[in-house]
Amino acid sequence: MSEKYTSLKKVFDKLHHGKYYESDFSSSDVDTAIQELKTICQVLPILSIDTQRDITKLLVAAQARHLQEVLKYKADGEEKYHNLLKEYQNFLQRQTTVTTSLVDVPAKESANSDHAGSSEYDETSLSSYMVEKKSKDNSPSIIDLSIVNSPTKLAEDFKELYNTEWIDAFEALKNSGQIRNEEDIIKKLSTMLMLAYELCREQARKHRGKITEALVHPLRVAESAAEVEPSTEKMLQPTARQIQQDTGVYALPAIQEIFKHTHGGGLREIGWDKSKEIMTYIESCVRICWLFSIQDPPMKLFWHDEGSEMNDNLKEYKYTDHGKVVNFTVWPTLYLHENGTMMSKGVVQAF
Incomplete structure (x- = not known):
């Protein structure tokens, strides 16, 4: 220390x-x-x-x-x-x-540039880019958030969330006696994740808008009239996304508070705010969904519809019999982005 x-x-x-x-x-x-x-x-x-x-x-x-x-x-x-x-x-x-x-950056720079057009996710190239960026900024005391919160790492965290906090919250709900049916418990946990995902996607969009406003109207960002011309907004979109990806993690405490303000009333009414396991699960859902949302492009969660066919992107819920058709989603599939590579298989109840 x-x-x-x-x-x-x-x-x-x-x-x-x-x-x-x-x-x-x-x-x-x-x-x-x-x-x-x-x-x-x-x-x-x-x-x-x-x-x-x-x-x-x-x-x-x-x-x-x-x-x-x-x-x-x-x-x-x-x-x-x-x-x-x-x-x-x-x-x-x-x-x-x-x-x-x-000191190793110059030797690797040309090699990394050869892969600039590759669509395959490359953790090494990202690390090299961040080291070069840190060298230019001369800011070695700033944490490499784009590496720590890389898509691969986030996919691992998402799996861990299901294997740890989800199970703890499931047991807490089951033991509370408020919901006796296992299917209802699973659907309630899925709804909590979906609410977090939808809120974070919307807040990330607003956050990028505020970043753009700050770039164009640095002295008027607090005013409602600080509008940005559509053509200028389009031109600055890559810059705003990069700024958000690099620094958006510091907005996480505020996003947590927005979620509590928006949905906390319902949790307090049924007493779930008193459960450490449930609140830890919810906070973890908001955290991971916010980090998904500030990626460029944003990572995507997909809940499979009832009646859709089973496919290679899905795993069956461990307590159920084998089936060919989705009954409901237990845990959504994670994609690198819209129409992107699958990063983590979804879990469904099949019949």
Whole structure:
């Protein structure tokens, strides 16, 4: 941990040893620690959204000297704190590696340019491009988000979401007793993902519009009259998309809040906002769908219609008998883009 994060380290060291009092750390120490936490999370936007939230809960409880609250959040908060340190150290190590590799860019530049017209996704070319871009910007401290959030990595994350958070949320809904039918539980989880996907696609479109407005009317972006001529908007579209892809991940916390504002009322009415497993699933859905939406071009999720024929892009849900026709989609198929290469097979209930 960098020396600039001494307050965060100090507070957690004291908490770990059971020292919670004003003589151990001051209220201003905690304020500084919270700001340091925000700074770390800002350069690690790929972290689960509950990491910062749960660590902050522990810090706030410690600042108020509420011992019961501290003990309540201590185990989870400390675990996430140590995971955060590990991720941050990995981040610093990656930046050191990228900086060291800058000397290799000229030798690879001509080789990479030979593949500029290839339609096949090339992770190596993308990495080389980002290293060259970092060299030009002279900004080795900025994380390689276009590499970390590459289509291949996102496809892996999408599979992991189904294999982990989806299963946890399924079990939480099943155990809650609110929905007894397994098919209804699956459809409800699918609907949550679809709502996240639709919202993120729409918000990404608006986000690109705001980027274009900022490029054309930098002093009027807050005004409703800051319109852009269609011809200018078309010309700037590639630039706006590139800016969004490079920096859009930093808008993720705001997108999470928009989703909660739009759909949170329904979740609170049925008490699902109290379930850690369900909320983690929803937050993960919004995260992955936002990252899909800011790709250039955007990645596509496809829910297969009832009655459509089974094909090679589908897997049958593991609890069902074999069938030739889709009954309903359990998990959508992921494509690189509209009419693009399949990145992850969908899962369906067949009959």
